[in-house]
Amino acid sequence: MKEHILKCWPEPFQAIRRGVKPFEFRRNDRDFRVGDILKLREFDPETNRYTGAMLWQEVTYVLAEGFGVPPGFAVLGIAPRSDLLTTIKEFARWHHLNESTIAERETPSDSEIDAEVEAWTTIKRAITTMDQLR
Structure with a gap:
């Protein structure tokens, strides 16, 4: 299990916080695996600064390539860290x-x-x- 610290813009960050976006679409340059922890840091592109808000999400599923996912990318199923x-x-x-x-x-x-x-x-x-x- 690895912890990945990732930048997340406000709209998707808030959707994850509310529980309506249980996935992330990411470049798969970190070898994401089920059980990894995503430390999502809210980043405001208008101010070019982090807001200080963070979410810890566990990777529950990895769909890498195929099924419409471009090479080098992955769709990650995520859920609030359960432990x-x-x-x-x-x-x-x-x-x-x-x-x-x-x-x-x-x-x-x-x-x-x-x-x-x-x-x-x-x-x-x-x-x-x-x-x-x-």
Whole structure:
């Protein structure tokens, strides 16, 4: 599984956010595969800047060439990333079990800090994804 960071113009970005556009038509220069994650960043071509809005979508299907798809391109079936809520629950359980251990020591280990940072980053992504589904 790879994560692909992609520019997405406002109209298709908002359609994906609303759930009415469950596909992407892209140049297949990244060897897209089922299970890959697309990090779509909304880009405003009028200002030539990113808006700051992002969506995480999982590739659920890849139609590359044939069936009217030009050579070098692919139609990607996409859906909101499904594993984030499970990860939040796992983190909450981990945090509850480890909270007293970390609090008892003056300085947590680097691996504990890294795990905490990664978990909070995942929670932030999950909240963003859940906001998309509203």
